[in-house]
Amino acid sequence: MPTYHYKCEKCGYEFEIEQKISDAPRKRCPKCRGKVFRVIHPVGHILKGSGFYATDYRKEDYKKKKATEKDDNKGKK
Numbered sequence: 001m002p003t004y005h006y007k008c009e010k011c012g013y014e015f016e017i018e019q020k021i022s023d024a025p026r027k028r029c030p031k032c033r034g035k036v037f038r039v040i041h042p043v044g045h046i047l048k049g050s051g052f053y054a055t056d057y058r059k060e061d062y063k064k065k066k067a068t069e070k071d072d073n074k075g076k077k
């Protein structure tokens, strides 16, 4: 199931939700009931083939985080 990323226009709250492609998009913020819009991640390869799913983005993000953590540890030593 693809994961969609939403952001609230009103309070700026961001959340991710797993939805079937056939499901209707979310329209309301769970916090303030304001209007939300879907955030499309600006990743070039994401539109190619089945890689459309947000998991690709997350993997990259995870790698980046790991790298940052390593740098942090170095700094502490």
Ligand SMILES: [Zn+2]
Binding pocket: 008, 009, 010, 011, 012, 013, 029, 030, 031, 032, 033, 034
């Ligand atoms: Zn909100």
